[in-house]
Amino acid sequence: MKLAAMKTEEIRALYEEAKEQYEAFEQRGLTLNMARGKPCAKQLDLALGVLEALHARSEFANSNGDDCRNYGVWNGLPEMREIFSHMMGVPADQIILGNNSSLQMMFDCVSQGFTHGFGGCEPWSRQKRLKFLCPSPGYDRHFAITEYFGFEMIPVPMLKTGPDMDLIERLVKEDESVKGCWCVPKYSNPTGVTYSDETVRRFASLKPAAKDFRIFWDNAYSVHDLTDTPETLLNLYEECLKNGTEDLPLFFASTSKISFPGAGVAALAASKGNIEGLHKRFNVQTIGPDKLNQLRHILFLHDIEGVHELMQGHREILEPKFRLVVSTLRESLEELGIARWSDPNGGYFVNLDVMNGCAKRVVSLCKQAGVILTDAGATYPYGLDPNDSNIRIAPSFPPIEELREAMVLLCVCVRMAACEKLLSDRGVSSRETL
């Protein structure tokens, strides 16, 4: 029976039951952290070969004959760019490798727009009223970058096909102050949605009023499938080539969730025109990225097949965790009709939408009982979830036994918060009994 259809007394009884369970959790003093999409130690062990790799080769010459220990090669080793080319769908000679953080490369591209401009336009720092489109719920660290640079961030609803393209098309066409759009196009953070072919095609045929509008295409989970029904993302670069809009997107990827989050290799790809502009910046900024780490990755991964093989190992560790999360939510919440959640085919998150006005309360209850979730609201620009309903669950880091406990607690908190909300809506207090 749906909670909302129950009599007040029934809700009160359910609440008391949940509260008892909650208090039992409190007694146990859990300390679990599910706040971030961090791989667990077992996943990191899959890539230990990265650290062995350099020992298999007594020399340090890259394919150009240069010593990888020394300065040089501003855009990184060609073999590593080749691997990224398969992941990003852009030719290897249009890829620039960074160090360990694709986020840093996104920050740098926003910074480039600010200090030097894109497409021959005035730098953003000399333009007024800058806006950035933020499909929401989305990735908090994306929003933090555009907030840091003072953009007005416009939330765009996430649909099952990706962001609301009607809205995006209208906004970029009408408003020259709209300069960019954040996208996680495959297994989106946190909704798990892969953009539909039509969505990708509509991105490729955008007609922005601003010539310096750029799509920030953060393909963070391109090879991160978790089930037997993996999703495929249409190649945005190829679609853009068909439309002559290849200067619109900037592509980002990394091996953070393939090898090591703290010590992987990041990459940026773009049209020849965009790369030309960025070449100058990168050449002035550094003499080159860490090539030894690229060499380690090349010797360990070999090629894109090596990447897919490694990702099978990640799936074996992650899939049971995702199944556990989804099945716990279903068993505990489905009948009551007080929440909806994603059941993603890949990526790092389960997206949970609780009853409007309940997300902050759920996260706070969990925290009080020792389980840290991502802050409620963090998935929206400025941390403001208009419905206060979205919660991002990151199942990867805790061992499965701890995850099971955390999920039971989370469901208890969702039930408590929903009861409180409904009772309060009916003019009945529940909080006083807590």
Add this chain to the structure above:
Amino acid sequence: MKLAAMKTEEIRALYEEAKEQYEAFEQRGLTLNMARGKPCAKQLDLALGVLEALHARSEFANSNGDDCRNYGVWNGLPEMREIFSHMMGVPADQIILGNNSSLQMMFDCVSQGFTHGFGGCEPWSRQKRLKFLCPSPGYDRHFAITEYFGFEMIPVPMLKTGPDMDLIERLVKEDESVKGCWCVPKYSNPTGVTYSDETVRRFASLKPAAKDFRIFWDNAYSVHDLTDTPETLLNLYEECLKNGTEDLPLFFASTSKISFPGAGVAALAASKGNIEGLHKRFNVQTIGPDKLNQLRHILFLHDIEGVHELMQGHREILEPKFRLVVSTLRESLEELGIARWSDPNGGYFVNLDVMNGCAKRVVSLCKQAGVILTDAGATYPYGLDPNDSNIRIAPSFPPIEELREAMVLLCVCVRMAACEKLLSDRGVSSRETL
């Protein structure tokens, strides 16, 4: 006998002799590169232990108990910051570690001034007519950064005690548009000069008109001594503390010329106030630098004593090369009085000043005979050496036998160019004979 005091016929004879030697070099088809201060392969081999280091430790926990393979620790591992603290003279908790490039951290600080500003002032992007002081000859990659951001670069003469402080004091005091000054304070690139105690104290007592003026203190060669008479640099941070000017300097260093140029660890240090401002930027920009590479360095170097020990190895390789360069210059050029050069106690360069108007010609002659030197003028802002006399010699990379040949050729070219210049000054042509 000084060349300038010779009779025209004597000069012509000397020229013909040099030209013959030059032509013999041309026949041999050398291909040597002395353009950049790159360590040689033998030096890089000294740090091979860095690559072994992680195997000595089956776990990857840092001193905080976190897994260094994973995300986190925005400012880097404390043990590595401690090592840099000794090199930079700033407390470890005021140090932020980057990835492999201190140049990138300098670029980022200039970028920060541009997009967000320093000292609570308007960002530089909103101010007009920005200027930057460039002690010259200096480091071309420094100048490339300030050129990229559109600063007007003001050359400041380098004296034996460091930059001309009378000029710097006057310029920063009088002109609010002067926003910064590049410094390589120890074994300066390329002059080899270590700033005198008085120069450091005068930097610490600068009274800039601009509250957002910053000293970019690139202490790239802090432990790079080459002789039994190493030079010491007064601690700028401590001098600033005495004056309450600790917000003036930003300190940079790296292990690029300690471990690996392409895969070392870089660091930025500053006052608590400056670090607070930069903390926000770094936290938005990245989830943290490559901690595995820091761990490798910690396990290999252990502490500052380990650094000094390693640098002895570098000295053993480099000192004979520097001696060879200086003795060849002395033997071939001293008597003629047609050049001056440095005999540095450390660093990576020998600074050569040939007769005014001859540097470009010398570099071009060398190139034609197969020896690539740093472009003439590169050591000055915009590549403009007003006297066309400065040449930067980078002896580290070539094996000593090749260096010997290159130096003989260089001296032949210096003699040729000087003869040409003097003959031309006297209205006698020499070029036609070439």
